[in-house]
Amino acid sequence: MENPDYVVIGAGTAGCAIAARLSEDSRNKVVLLEAGGYDNHPYLHMPPGFLQALKNPDLTWQYLSESEPNLNNRTISLPRGKVLGGGSSINGMIHIRGNRWDFDRWRDEFDATGWGYDDVLPYFRKSENSWLGQGPFHGAGGPVQVNRVVNKDIFTAEIHAAAIALGYNTSNDYDGALNEGFAEAQVAIDSRGRRSSSARAYIRPNLNRPNLRVIDKATITRLVIENRRARAVEFVKDGQTFRHTANAEIILSAGAYNSPKILLLSGAGPAEELRAQGITPIIDLPGVGKNLQEHPRMPLQYAASGPFTFINQLRWDRAAISVLNWALFGKGPFASQVCSGILLLKTQPDIPAPDIQLLFTPTRIDANLWFPYFTKPQIHCFYTTVCQLRPYSRGEVTLRSANPAASPKIRLNLLSDARDYTVLRDGIRLARKLFATEPQKSLVKEEMLPGAHAQTDEQLNVSIRDLLGITHHPVGTCAMGQSNLSVVDPQLRVRGVEGLRVADASIMPTIVSANTNAASLMIGEKAADLIKST
Structure with missing residues (x-):
């Protein structure tokens, strides 16, 4: 041209x-x-x-x-x-x-x-x-397809119930009238299970x-x-x-x-x-x-109390069927995200907006396919990203x-700004409270990351320096x-x-x-x- x-x-x-x-x-x-x-x-x-x-x-x-x-x-x-x-x-x-x-x-x-x-x-x-259709907060007919996570058996109900027990708000739409609290995740995936990039x-x-x-x-x-x-x-x-x-x-x-x-x-x-x-x-x-x-994130990982997490879907024969189901019909566990929900919360009551995001996943972040009789499945676990939403540190x-x-x-x-340690520690402790609350408590056996040994401010600071990552934002x-x-x-x-x-x-x-x-x-x-x- x-x-x-x-x-x-x-x-x-x-x-x-x-x-x-x-x-x-x-x-x-x-x-x-x-x-x-x-x-x-x-x-x-x-x-x-x-x-x-x-x-x-x-x-x-x-x-x-x-x-x-x-x-x-x-x-x-x-x-x-x-x-x-x-x-x-x-x-x-x-x-x-x-x-x-x-x-x-x-x-x-x-x-x-x-x-x-x-x-x-x-x-x-x-x-x-x-x-959600056309409304005061959302559009219909635009280019990017936005849907709820449609995967089943990913323990959304249990996390939701624990959040309610702790007194958090709940919403069916964090981009609507109520941003703070627990909601099911919305994803840029179309009705046939394809990414809507x-x-x-x-x-x-x-x-x-x-x-x-x-x-x-x-x-x-x-x-x-x-x-x-x-x-x-x-x-x-x-x-x-x-x-x-x-x-x-x-x-x-x-x-x-x-x-x-x-x-x-x-x-x-x-x-x-x-x-x-x-x-x-x-x-x-x-x-x-x-x-x-950049959004810093800390991993919070718990061993599950039984062999019931999404790792079961990654057995190679089940995964192969899921890929075919996705390719032919746009259905099944591989046609959506494996996110159990999102909790947006404030670490201090007087701040203007949530400063921590908890994103829940019923499997480890590095989960892979496994082959019966040849490889063992990875440990069944729950993984939560503790994301600091408004970091104070600046890079270049x-x-x-x-x-x-x-x-x-x-x-x-x-x-580089010490205030980030404080927010991340508070976020970890709030997430731990959720995993210590029923019905989520019954689903977990022990904390794997950062580990139950990290309790004091300094112990958590050491874990933060060892484990902190980013969300690529x-x-x-x-x-x-x-x-x-x-x-x-x-x-x-x-x-x-x-x-x-x-x-x-x-x-x-x-x-x-x-x-x-x-x-x-x-x-x-x-x-x-x-x-x-x-």
């Missing part, structure tokens, strides 16, 4: 939505550039396949963090989607938006006019076809549009910025270098790690950092790559070198706002550069109190309208 109006960089969660919405107008010529390939692998469509996809270097960029000084110098695996759909093609499919307060905070604390909850709710509704929802149905061109396996080398205007994108495909000039705008939607990387490679970022890499600064933007936020993304093929240097800087590295450290304004325009916007999770000034995919979809939908109204 010659002389496109819009070049969208990154066919991830937000990028697919932007390209699809802009190309709805046949007068707009849109090019969508993706560094990975197409999302054809069955791991990307069958819900349980995501755990295998995360380990597959053909489907994910296998990034690693720098050594984390507060985690015993461990490095953290940071797989990112290397396919059309980006993170929405490899994530766990949990669909949850965040709390109303998250978005009002963007508006009030960061001067992000137009991003309060009432402003963004129409875009959440626009993006989805919800099992951004690629499948927005791009694949529209690949025949003559004004939309998708170019895969295109590695971005830089943005061409002249006289403070972004004019073109340079990329390498099949060993050749190409350039696409955008008549109207370039939209950078490469994610919280790669959007700042591309800006830095193009000379937009902290001037001294750029000079140190041999890059001539074009726009001094000190906030590029800063403000990195910088360049490893000026070579576009090099991975970015990622410092998560987890636990990076945000904030091209933060929206109107301060000197803001990278984009509330219209998502890069400060000091015409014709360039950023639209993905990197623009969040603070991380939402939820898995980040739904909010990234909203950002894509809203960005498309902002661009159209220019």
Whole structure:
């Protein structure tokens, strides 16, 4: 496609939505550039396949963090989607938006006019076809299919009853009027048991549009910025270098790690950092790559009191039947997530929104197939992710070198703020109370992780340093706002550069109190309208 109006960089969660919405107008010529390939692998469509996809270097960029000084110098695996759909093609499919307060905070604390909850709710509704149907909180007929987890015998009733016994609220919809408390999980999975990724929802149905061109396996080398205007994108495909000039705008939607990387490679970022890499600064933007936020998570794992967990479904013959049932009919245990429910809770009564998310699973996170007479099944257990929803610590993304093929240097800087220890300890203790409450109590035998020995603050701190991981929700590295450290304004325009916007999770000034995919979809939908109204 010659002389496109819009070049969208990154066919991830937000990028697919932007390209699809802009190309709805046949007068707009849109090019969508993706560094990975197409999302054809069955791991990307069958819900349980995501755990295998995360380990597959053909489907994910296998990034690693720098050594984390507060985690015993461990490095953290940071797989990112290397396919059309980006993170929405490899994530766990949990669909949850965040709390109303998250978005009002963007508006009030960061001067992000137009991003309060009432402003963004129409875009959440626009993006989805919800099992709840059209209503004040949900949409019908949108691209992304959102349904309840339909798996049976995953102990939802028992966890629900224990939550009620502890006095927690319950809801059939954490994205509706009541966010706090226990609810069954909602997932981006369609009625035939297929992942409803951004690629499948927005791009694949529209690949025949003559004004939309998708170019895969295109590695971005830089943005061409002249006289403070972004004019073109340079990329390498099949060993050749190409350039696409955008008549109207370039939209950078490469994610919280790669959007700042591309800006830095193009000379937009902290001037001294750029000079140190041999890059001539074009726009001094000190906030590029800063403000990195990620949801820390602690594992809480209990041995089951009997051989009755989901590990039984992973016996190879049963699993083979389940795969066929999924492929032919879109039914069975492999046609949905294995999530027993989600509990959103406050560690302190006076905070404005839940700061801990408990996600319950009736099997271990590393569960695998097993073969009778050849291998034993793994221990039957219950696994809970204790996720801190609003961490205080901040990290950064910088360049490893000026070579576009090099991975970015990622410092998560987890636990650099001591307040994060306190919230995580409180979350572990609240989760333990639930597992000590009937009827959940009768289902477990003993705590395996972090282990019953970890009781005092210091003992729990040691376990946190040993076991803490992340939920793969990076945000904030091209933060929206109107301060000197803001990278984009509330219209998502890069400060000091015409014709360039950023639209993905990197623009969040603070991380939402939820898995980040739904909010990234909203950002894509809203960005498309902002661009159209220019």
